[in-house]
Amino acid sequence: MSVRDQILAKVRANQPVDERPLPDLTSFPVRTSEVLDQFMTVLSTIGGKPVRVADYAEIAAYLHEHPYPGRIISSIPALQHLAEPIPENADPHELENVELAIITGTFGVAENSAIWVTEANYQQRVVPFICQHLAIVLPMDALVANMHQAYERLQGQEYGFGVFIAGPSKTADIEQSLVLGAHGARTMTVFLLEHV
Amino acid sequence: MSTKPKHPELSERFNADEPRVDWHDATLWWIRQKRDKAAHTLYEDWESLRNTASAIKDNVLGNLADYLESFERQATTNGAIVHWAADAAEHNQIVLSLLQQAGAKRMVKSKSMLTEECHLNEYLTENGIEVVDTDLGERIVQLADEPPSHIVMPCIHWKKEEIGELFHQHLGTPKGNADPQLLTEAARQHLRDKFLSRRVALTGVNFAVAETGEFVVCTNEGNADMGVHLADVHIACMGIEKIIPRREHLGVFLRLLARSATGQPITTYSSHFKSPRKGAQLHIVLVDNGRSQQLGREAFRNSLKCIRCGACMNTCPVYRRSGGHSYHNAVAGPIGAILAPNLDMSKNADLPFASTLCGSCSNVCPVKINIHEQLYEWRQELTRQGKVDFGKKMGLKMMSTVLSSPMVYRSMGKMGRWTMRVMPGMVSNSFNPWFKQREMPAAPKESFRDWYLKNRS
Ligand code: SF4
Numbered sequence: 001m002s003v004r005d006q007i008l009a010k011v012r013a014n015q016p017v018d019e020r021p022l023p024d025l026t027s028f029p030v031r032t033s034e035v036l037d038q039f040m041t042v043l044s045t046i047g048g049k050p051v052r053v054a055d056y057a058e059i060a061a062y063l064h065e066h067p068y069p070g071r072i073i074s075s076i077p078a079l080q081h082l083a084e085p086i087p088e089n090a091d092p093h094e095l096e097n098v099e100l101a102i103i104t105g106t107f108g109v110a111e112n113s114a115i116w117v118t119e120a121n122y123q124q125r126v127v128p129f130i131c132q133h134l135a136i137v138l139p140m141d142a143l144v145a146n147m148h149q150a151y152e153r154l155q156g157q158e159y160g161f162g163v164f165i166a167g168p169s170k171t172a173d174i175e176q177s178l179v180l181g182a183h184g185a186r187t188m189t190v191f192l193l194e195h196v
Numbered sequence: 197m198s199t200k201p202k203h204p205e206l207s208e209r210f211n212a213d214e215p216r217v218d219w220h221d222a223t224l225w226w227i228r229q230k231r232d233k234a235a236h237t238l239y240e241d242w243e244s245l246r247n248t249a250s251a252i253k254d255n256v257l258g259n260l261a262d263y264l265e266s267f268e269r270q271a272t273t274n275g276a277i278v279h280w281a282a283d284a285a286e287h288n289q290i291v292l293s294l295l296q297q298a299g300a301k302r303m304v305k306s307k308s309m310l311t312e313e314c315h316l317n318e319y320l321t322e323n324g325i326e327v328v329d330t331d332l333g334e335r336i337v338q339l340a341d342e343p344p345s346h347i348v349m350p351c352i353h354w355k356k357e358e359i360g361e362l363f364h365q366h367l368g369t370p371k372g373n374a375d376p377q378l379l380t381e382a383a384r385q386h387l388r389d390k391f392l393s394r395r396v397a398l399t400g401v402n403f404a405v406a407e408t409g410e411f412v413v414c415t416n417e418g419n420a421d422m423g424v425h426l427a428d429v430h431i432a433c434m435g436i437e438k439i440i441p442r443r444e445h446l447g448v449f450l451r452l453l454a455r456s457a458t459g460q461p462i463t464t465y466s467s468h469f470k471s472p473r474k475g476a477q478l479h480i481v482l483v484d485n486g487r488s489q490q491l492g493r494e495a496f497r498n499s500l501k502c503i504r505c506g507a508c509m510n511t512c513p514v515y516r517r518s519g520g521h522s523y524h525n526a527v528a529g530p531i532g533a534i535l536a537p538n539l540d541m542s543k544n545a546d547l548p549f550a551s552t553l554c555g556s557c558s559n560v561c562p563v564k565i566n567i568h569e570q571l572y573e574w575r576q577e578l579t580r581q582g583k584v585d586f587g588k589k590m591g592l593k594m595m596s597t598v599l600s601s602p603m604v605y606r607s608m609g610k611m612g613r614w615t616m617r618v619m620p621g622m623v624s625n626s627f628n629p630w631f632k633q634r635e636m637p638a639a640p641k642e643s644f645r646d647w648y649l650k651n652r653s
Contacts, residue, residue, distance in 0.1 A: 002280075003280045003281065003282050003286065004268075004280040006282060007264075007280055007282060007436070007482075007484045007488060008261050008264060008265065010484070010488040010489075011260050011261040011264065011436065011484075011488045011491060012261040013492070014488055014489070014491040014492030015257060015258055015259070015260050015261060015491055016257060016258050016491075016494070016497065017258065018254055018255060018257065018258025018259070019258070020251070020254065020255060020258075021255075022251070022252060022255050022441060022442075022445075023247075023248045023251040023252060025248070025444060025445075025447065025448065027244060027248075028241055028244070028245070031240060031241075042461060046460065046461070046464075092425055092426055093392055093426060096392060109462075111238075111451075111461060112461035112462035113461070114462050114466065124425075125421075125424075125425040125473055126421070126422070126425035126426055129418045129421045129422050129425065129465075130422065130425075130426075146447075146451070147446075147447035147448075147450050147451050147462075148444070148447040148448075150447060151443060151444040151446060151447040152444070154443065155443070155444065159468070159470060160274075160470050160471040160472075160473070161467070161468065161469055161470065161471075161473070162467075162468045162470075163421070163465055163466065163467045163468060164450075164462065164465070164466040165464065165465060166461070166462050166463070166464050166465075166466075167464055168464070169416070169417055169418040169464055169465075170416050170417070170464055171332045171333075171380055171416060171417050172349075172416075172458070173331070173332040173333035173336065173349065173350070173351055173380075174332070174336075174351075174354075174356050174359055174376040174379055174380060175223075175354075175355065175356045175359075175376060176223055176226070176227070176349075176352075177356070177376035177377075179376050179377050179380040181380070181381075181384065182332060182380060182383075182384065182416065182417035182418060182419070183330065183384060183387060183388070183391070183417045183418045183419045183422045184417065184418025184421070184422065184464070184465070185418070
């Protein structure tokens with residue numbers, strides 16, 4: 001018998017008989033209608049920066065006022081005058097010197113301000129981690145209240161890699177002092193976009 | 197019987213420096229309080245989340261073989277390569293052979309308690325492989341040549357001045373500088389270089405979904421992702437109990453995990469790996485190492501529900517005052533004391549005695565493991581097996597060290613008084629040496645939770 005079959009046989013022999021069905025997840029009602037407020041509040045608490053904008057022109061204006069010296073990449077066509085496109089088939093190591101990456105978020109979760117992004121949003125998996133600063137553009141109406149709603153949205157969705165990102169990279173490993181910018185992005189700006 | 201030092205001696209050593217113990221105690225209690233606050237923000241859902249998580253895990257334990265087969269099938273369809281390891285030695289060999297296949301002599305690794313349990317680093321080092329742990333806390337203990345002392349906060353026992361000195365020696369930071377910001381920045385630069393130059397990255401797994409074959413890795417630092425997305429080969433190692441049935445169940449566990457661990461609403465990154473990056477390889481190693489055996493022990497199988505949040509350690513009056521290393525096991529604290537005897541009863545017979553059986557662990561556990569009851573069960577089981585002659589003696593000594601000095605009681609404050617009030621009811625049995633020594637006050641009428649809600653300031 002292979003190791004695999006041995007393990008499975010042992011598990012089968014030792015696992016308890018349990019015919020109880022899986023619990024129902026619909027018992028977690030949505031408690032808030034104020035998803036935008038909650039999302040913005042939570043994001044600020046965890047070190048992120050929410051910025052409400054009407055359209056892409058306002059994002060451009062914001063970046064003009066808050067310039068990032070260095071290489072800026074973006075997967076968003078409307079921002080191509082500010083950023084180079086993300087090279088699709090390049091070696092991910094070539095992104096080492098990216099100062100700011102601007103990508104689209106699929107949706108956000110109010111209870112924890114996590115934003116779901118998949119590689120379809122930004123071509124290269126390493127992008128939101130390797131950049132010094134990360135900005136995510138999120139349509140204002142793409143917010144759900146909690147993680148149960150989030151996974152309802154993800155039901156049946158196909159992705160090779162997807163990630164919930166909540167705020168900048170952080171650590172508290174040194175005497176529990178919170179430091180932003182551990183290995184991933186040092187800051188995270190979220191542009192909440194009114195008109196897509 | 198092994199002559200390696202046991203929990204009583206090890207905690208005595210830790211207790212030699214009393215102010216340090218007080219500091220350690222207070223730090224963990226502070227994290228416990230953050231957990232409480234986070235749980236209270238979800239007060240309407242919290243208990244039903246715990247019940248749901250526990251019920252999902254019950255279902256997993258009853259159907260684990262089928263779920264494992266489903267996971268393997270889906271993951272293979274997704275393009276991952278699945279390996280099976282019966283024990284630590286097989287796990288280590290598989291990882292080494294994958295490194296050899298890739299022609300790699302160096303590897304980056306993000307946090308994985310399983311690889312600690314298997315002593316992977318030692319094995320790979322002996323075989324000429326350089327392993328760099330990339331979680332900041334893990335890197336610190338690795339540079340200091342120590343194991344982690346906590347499953348979530350590996351260097352919780354280190355003071356920043358000591359880390360400053362360690363980094364001065366290894367990373368060349370200015371002598372005498374203990375600024376967390378500066379030290380973190382130094383580690384960031386040092387590890388970025390490793391991420392950019394290593395071709396193999398190993399990660400742990402927090403949850404693996406039977407339905408889809410994907411798995412989720414949670415970090416705050418982003419180190420798992422930095423390693424994996426820059427490497428040609430991703431090796432993900434997981435215990436077979438990490439399986440959950442469906443993707444939607446992630447919603448339940450991700451709501452509980454970080455809140456229970458550190459009081460955050462969610463970790464910064466919850467990364468869902470389904471298929472390998474174009475041109476890269478994804479290997480998943482499924483490890484048994486005693487888990488199927490624990491599944492067959494009726495009294496202890498619930499320990500396999502553990503999602504490794506660390507809450508039971510942060511709240512444990514013994515862990516807080518004896519330190520993670522006193523448990524001489526990869527997983528310390530109350531849950532470690534249940535898992536360790538399954539792997540080696542003789543070596544770990546002392547651990548179920550490293551508890552007041554106060555039940556605080558069971559009260560905070562997000563998957564509702566009956567931790568303190570299992571500790572009590574182990575005491576009986578180990579006694580039946582004749583493993584505890586030293587236990588009663590040593591157990592007593594440990595309790596005296598950790599809990600009985602007046603200084604300790606003063607500094608334990610509320611928690612100490614609570615322990616005195618709650619403990620006797622929980623410990624009036626012949627398996628608890630502490631009880632024999634003391635005149636115990638009457639047991640309280642209120643539960644821990646009631647007491648806590650009423651008394652927290
Ligand atoms: S036993 Fe429960 S509280 Fe302890 S680490 Fe595991 S899940 Fe967390």
